[in-house]
Amino acid sequence: MSHVEENYSVFWLETEKRLKETISPTDYTVWISRIRYEGAAAGKLMLSVPSQFVYDKVDREFRSQITDIISDLTGEHIKVEFVIKKISAPSPAAPFSGGDDEENETKKPHAEVSRTEKERIIDYEASNLNPLYRFENFIAGENSAFAYSAAMAISKNPGVTYNPCLVYGGVGLGKTHLLQSIGNYILENNPELKVVYVTAEMFTNEFIQSIGDKKTQAFKNKYRKVGVLLIDDIHFLQGKDSTQEELFHTFNDLYDTHKQLVFTCDRPISELKDLTSRLRSRFERGLNVDLLPPNYETRMAILKRKSAEKNMSIPDDVLDFISRNVNTNVRDLEASLTKLIAYSTLLNKEITLDIAKEQLKAFPAHNAASPSLSIETIIRVVSDYFNVSTYDVKGKKKTKSLIQPRQIAMYLARILCEYSTSEIGSEFGGKDHSTVMHAYQRVEGMIKTDEALNQTVQKLIREIRDYKKN
Numbered sequence: 001m002s003h004v005e006e007n008y009s010v011f012w013l014e015t016e017k018r019l020k021e022t023i024s025p026t027d028y029t030v031w032i033s034r035i036r037y038e039g040a041a042a043g044k045l046m047l048s049v050p051s052q053f054v055y056d057k058v059d060r061e062f063r064s065q066i067t068d069i070i071s072d073l074t075g076e077h078i079k080v081e082f083v084i085k086k087i088s089a090p091s092p093a094a095p096f097s098g099g100d101d102e103e104n105e106t107k108k109p110h111a112e113v114s115r116t117e118k119e120r121i122i123d124y125e126a127s128n129l130n131p132l133y134r135f136e137n138f139i140a141g142e143n144s145a146f147a148y149s150a151a152m153a154i155s156k157n158p159g160v161t162y163n164p165c166l167v168y169g170g171v172g173l174g175k176t177h178l179l180q181s182i183g184n185y186i187l188e189n190n191p192e193l194k195v196v197y198v199t200a201e202m203f204t205n206e207f208i209q210s211i212g213d214k215k216t217q218a219f220k221n222k223y224r225k226v227g228v229l230l231i232d233d234i235h236f237l238q239g240k241d242s243t244q245e246e247l248f249h250t251f252n253d254l255y256d257t258h259k260q261l262v263f264t265c266d267r268p269i270s271e272l273k274d275l276t277s278r279l280r281s282r283f284e285r286g287l288n289v290d291l292l293p294p295n296y297e298t299r300m301a302i303l304k305r306k307s308a309e310k311n312m313s314i315p316d317d318v319l320d321f322i323s324r325n326v327n328t329n330v331r332d333l334e335a336s337l338t339k340l341i342a343y344s345t346l347l348n349k350e351i352t353l354d355i356a357k358e359q360l361k362a363f364p365a366h367n368a369a370s371p372s373l374s375i376e377t378i379i380r381v382v383s384d385y386f387n388v389s390t391y392d393v394k395g396k397k398k399t400k401s402l403i404q405p406r407q408i409a410m411y412l413a414r415i416l417c418e419y420s421t422s423e424i425g426s427e428f429g430g431k432d433h434s435t436v437m438h439a440y441q442r443v444e445g446m447i448k449t450d451e452a453l454n455q456t457v458q459k460l461i462r463e464i465r466d467y468k469k470n
């Protein structure tokens with residue numbers, strides 16, 4: 001690559017980042033993340049998209065934004081050119097590192113299957129899948145082990161094991177990544193199955209369009225004839241009665257014929273509003289699994305892997321700093337890393353702890369992590385929820401009605417704030433390290449077996465995060 005090309009690839013990285021900050025996460029995932037940097041010549045940036053379908057959308061809606069950003073960054077007027085490049089599936093022999101040994105074993109035989117490169121060209125256009133979302137690059141920690149295993153089981157036996165399946169969790173925790181990994185796995189291992197991925201928003205828009213065009217039958221045929229239907233962000237359907245009605249019938253048709261259905265949602269179904277009870281009961285019928293925020297160890301593992309994927313060697317103290325301070329979600333972790341890498345590449349500087357502290361100072365997720373989320377907030381939200389006083393939650397009374405809220409509050413302080421157990425103890429009326437540890441272990445153990453308690457804890461996490469925003 002020439003010097004100019006190297007600079008443009010960095011500018012493209014920065015352009016992606018700015019787009020990510022201005023457009024919706026769905027638009028970013030579905031359209032922008034599928035664009036690849038191809039090269040550059042003076043005044044010209046060459047990008048590729050995987051299909052005509054993506055080309056049309058990107059050309060229509062994002063070209064001028066991309067041109068403006070890249071021109072702004074380079075200080076010259078840059079012409080942006082797109083080429084359509086069908087993506088071939090990555091080699092099935094690609095190393096697996098999702099943290100599941102059994103999967104390592106089961107993937108090996110695929111490496112021996114002799115399929116030509118041409119045969120492995122998969123029509124991603126029809127499926128709407130982004131081939132980059134794969135089990136191989138999903139890091140499964142304690143927070144996502146259950147969802148990951150369920151997704152893997154579904155992929156190996158679509159329509160058989162867990163049908164339907166709903167994956168729910170807060171923003172940026174990997175719902176889309178996991179959902180699309182299922183699709184990509186099935187596409188590559190069961191090419192005879194027609195896989196379709198859509199966001200609930202795309203499904204709704206397409207349905208509305210089909211009414212306007214008097215093509216509802218074609219719409220029904222399209223969705224009722226798939227082998228695997230993956231619908232992302234079903235919370236979008238709240239209040240959209242006709243789309244819910246249509247999905248209800250699609251669901252029944254597919255379910256009755258043992259076609260796999262997987263959905264994602266940003267909260268448990270029980271917390272959705274304006275959803276017809278019959279659709280609600282369909283979603284709740286199968287397996288519902290949650291994705292939780294990653295803990296410190298998983299955040300470190302994710303950062304290590306993501307920096308290795310970007311061929312960057314980042315000192316452990318910097319990764320530790322990010323992991324401790326960005327505890328919101330994986331998207332924010334990635335964004336922190338991208339910012340540091342862009343800074344270091346553009347200015348040709350080593351990434352040090354001081355640089356990380358300086359650069360991430362103004363980063364919203366960084367600020368949201370510890371200083372603005374106080375233990376006091378957690379105690380207040382938990383007290384309100386259980387209808388007890390904050391004084392009693394912090395206090396020493398051993399009544400049954402107070403022990404559980406107190407232990408839950410300590411548990412939440414530990415997972416959400418990154419304070420040491422001694423610091424947490426002192427906020428709870430001077431309790432010691434071992435009391436906090438005991439509370440943490442107790443709640444952690446109980447939520448694994450008591451689903452109702454688990455739901456309560458998840459609800460409290462959402463309320464605490466929302467409390468911060470207000």
Ligand SMILES: Nc1ncnc2c1ncn2[C@@H]1O[C@H](COP(=O)(O)OP(=O)(O)OP(=O)(O)O)[C@@H](O)[C@H]1O
Nearest residue numbers: 025137138139170171172173174175176177330331
């Ligand atoms: N466990 C993980 N391992 C590796 N990457 C992850 C993991 N979880 C999330 N990511 C990455 O974080 C980013 C955000 O993930 P994703 O879009 O799947 O989140 P989401 O839960 O669907 O968010 P939203 O609710 O906002 O749509 C993506 O780039 C994804 O690849």
